[in-house]
Amino acid sequence: MSGATPERVPLPGEANRGRAVQAMFDRIAPSYDLLNRVMTFRVDQRWRRRLIGALALRDGERLLDLCAGTMDVAAEARRRAPGLAVVGADFSRxxxxxxxxKTGLPAAQADALALPFASGRFDAATVAFGVRNLERLDQGLSELARVLRPGGRLGVLEFFRPESQGSRFVHGAYNRLALPVLGRVLSPDPEAYRYLVASMERFASRPEFEEACRKAGFREVRxxxxxxxxxxxVTAVRA
Ligand SMILES: C[S@@+](CC[C@H](N)C(=O)[O-])C[C@H]1O[C@@H](n2cnc3c(N)ncnc32)[C@H](O)[C@@H]1O
Structure with a gap:
């Protein structure tokens, strides 16, 4: 890690985010898994198992794990269905x-906004904690719809913006009390920690995200x- 102060990473809704987001993930990659486990009190892996369970993946199917990062979702999918063809795609090398x-699974460096895959290639797609980072959410969802076959399933895990007063309270308490302490102790990159908190507060709520999925060509959005x-x-089926 260099001593230089990293540039401010633009938040959801702000322009020119792609390169800054990519550079931030390149910087935090060495500590990403540890940060994830500690900041979620190890519940993150349970959430990933819920995501994979919801998609009912079968041997012989093709899964795209988009914004795959260190590929924990891809690995969990392969554990559940050993005959599954999985590829992880991410723009951070x-x-x-x-x-x-870590997983020995195929990986493709690719931008979610312009995927290098043929239309209808995949039976299922997952995005865990990735959609919040996309410069254009609508374009990312359209690309996911394009590469899924009709009837293909999408599963998305995310830190959506909380809507109800109760959820906002839990969210605010965690962000302002627990995360600053954990972030300071564990993260070598204060900008990444600031981005994590601020981007959660700026991103779509779950109902708003569900509506964006419908607009992008998904049905049975739950x-x-x-x-x-x-x-x-959120799970959905490509119309
Ligand atoms: C918070 S990490 C999540 C990683 C992994 N899915 C997990 O469950 O831990 C978000 C990932 O999304 C990737 N990402 C963000 N925007 C992207 C884009 N436009 N195209 C491809 N990957 C992107 C980042 O590089 C990063 O690895």
Missing amino acids: EMLARGAA GATLFPGVCGL
Whole structure:
């Protein structure tokens, strides 16, 4: 890690985010898995299992794990269905290199907004904690719809913006009390920690995200709260 102060990473809704987001994930890749486990009190892996369980993946199917990062979702999918063909895609080389080394699964460096895959290639797609980072959410969802076959399933885990007063309270308490302490102790990159908190507060709520999925060509859009005010799961079927 260099001593230089990293540039401010633009938030959801702000322009020119792609390169700054990519650079931030390249920087934090070495500590990403540890930060994830500690900041979620190890519940993150349970959330990923819920995501994979919801998609009912079968041997012989093709799964795209988009914004795959260090590929924990891809690995969990493969554990559940050993005959599944899984590819992890991400635009951060550093995250993906760690994921590929850790899981031994195929990985493709790719931008979610312009995927290098043929239309209808996949039976299912997952995005865990990735959609919040996209410069254009509508374009990312359209790309996911394009690469899924009709009837293909999408599963998204995300820290959606909380809507109810109760969820906002839980979210605010965690962000302002627990995360600053954990972030300071564990993260070598204060900008990444600031971005994490601020981007959660600026991103779509779960109902807003569900509507964006419908607009992008998904049906049977269903949402569930995995942790009130913190983490949600949305599943949908490509029309
Ligand atoms: C918070 S990490 C999540 C990683 C992993 N899915 C997990 O469950 O831990 C978000 C990932 O999304 C990737 N990402 C963000 N925007 C992207 C884009 N436009 N195209 C491809 N990957 C992107 C980042 O590089 C990062 O690895």
